Amino acid sequence: MSTEPTTGAHGTGHGFATRAIHAGQEPDPRTGAVNVPIFASSTFAQDGVGAMREGYEYARTGNPTRTALEECLAALEGGRFGRAFASGMAATDAALRSMLRPGDHLVIPDDAYGGTFRLIDKVFTQWGVTYTPVSVNDVDAVRAAIGPQTKVVWIETPTNPLLNIGDIAALAEITRETGTRLVVDNTFASPYLQQPLALGADVVLHSTTKYLGGHSDVVGGALVTDDEELDAGFAFLQNGAGAVPGPFDAYLTLRGAKTLAVRMEQHSTNAEAVVDLLTSHPGVSSVLYPGLPEHPGHEVAAGQMRRFGGMISVRLAGGREAALQLCNRTEIFTLAESLGGIESLIEHPGAMTHASTAGSALEVPEDLVRLSVGIETTADLVADLEQALS
Structure with missing residues (x-):
């Protein structure tokens, strides 16, 4: 990196x-x-x-x-x-x-x-x-x-x-x-x-x-x-x-x-632990994260980024309904727009931040969920997603 x-x-x-x-x-x-x-x-x-x-x-x-x-x-x-x-x-x-x-x-x-x-x-x-x-x-x-x-x-x-x-x-x-x-x-x-x-x-x-x-x-x-x-x-x-x-x-x-450096380190650490869970879960069809070796941009990201950050997107095997259910079931991840804060957020881009792209060439998949992974205790975030996906 x-x-x-x-x-x-x-x-x-x-x-x-x-x-x-x-x-x-x-x-x-x-x-x-x-x-x-x-x-x-x-x-x-x-x-x-x-x-x-x-x-x-x-x-x-x-x-x-x-x-x-x-x-x-x-x-x-x-x-x-x-x-x-x-x-x-x-x-x-x-x-x-x-x-x-x-x-x-x-x-x-x-x-x-x-x-x-x-x-x-x-x-x-x-x-x-x-x-x-x-x-x-x-x-x-x-x-x-x-x-x-x-x-x-x-x-x-x-x-x-x-x-x-x-x-x-x-x-x-x-x-x-x-x-x-x-x-x-x-x-x-x-x-x-x-x-x-x-x-x-x-x-x-x-x-x-x-x-x-x-x-x-x-x-x-x-x-x-x-x-x-x-x-x-x-x-x-x-x-x-x-x-x-x-x-x-x-x-x-x-x-x-002032605290950006220490926060970004913890965002990245927590995101990596969340990715480990998501990549092995049967309810998730794909994980979009540049830190994954199989990500098509991984090598470029590794060359121009210090670490891979706290943003993760996932596509759910159960489609739009499964995506909405995941958004509604988390307890620590808050259902809200925006990103990058110390608290973890979850959202459905197609219905929230990217609703304006509907019907255009930029329309996002309906089974997509975006996670902004915060700096809470790592194990708590993993457990929250695990119960929400179960």
Whole structure:
């Protein structure tokens, strides 16, 4: 598997966990507060007309708590620029609007997150943007889908919900050759497990609601890049459209990011134990997890991820009814949308997070169940699924 970069953002040379706790988070110079304060102010005094203190004038444009979060997120992804948004979809919208114009084309996963698909299919197509769904694990298919009007190749890896794996380095080589931009939604992996910028991606996107926040108590999104021109476009829409996180949201996300490294280790450990159960259970027809040697993307994932994460999808031998019964029978796994929190969640994508893909090329199987494996006691999670499947 890939190892942690020896040099952090801005040449600090610090490891991931150190950056998570300290990047953008120096003790407050006035009070010595170790935690970044929540700057709950909508506006900032100026020392003269246009003479702003530290560049702050209005909280939509910039807020010190948000700045700390953005610096930390950039450091965790090994990037120069980070922008925080009010949700993952707000970040998605800003990225697409910044990089696309009417008549442009983009490539998306054929099992993309339902919210991403809905935004592109129902909103951006009205703007004259076209798209082609392809399998992210098929490099040749991605190359074939790129045409003269293609501006963006947008991938998830692992994908949501089928956990397919895209070879980021190989796809980055294609986008460089074709003059397109590669955007990687890194939400499922988190910056701890995967570093897309180091592999050649132009932009990394996160729903910080998920693993970065990690406690199911805040909604947010982020864009990270090394490209100053791209960042300028993101910053313009961040301010101009105004989908920014409030200071308390930024504080909660920053607090969650501090423990990302230790949480992702336990998520991965628990997921591996759950996979051991599921692969041997007669009620399960297939287990979708990149950590399995038989997974078609296993070798690529092993080369670009530190571990294989806490997300698992399964297909039930009894079809849709068995999938719904499993979702309703668990006691520790909570039936709920979202993912990446410390508590374990279970859901039926076809009826919940991916309902918007029904009837499209991205429709998910009805027998599919998605698990977000939390950090509870490992044996308890295994026992819960065992009783729910019995």
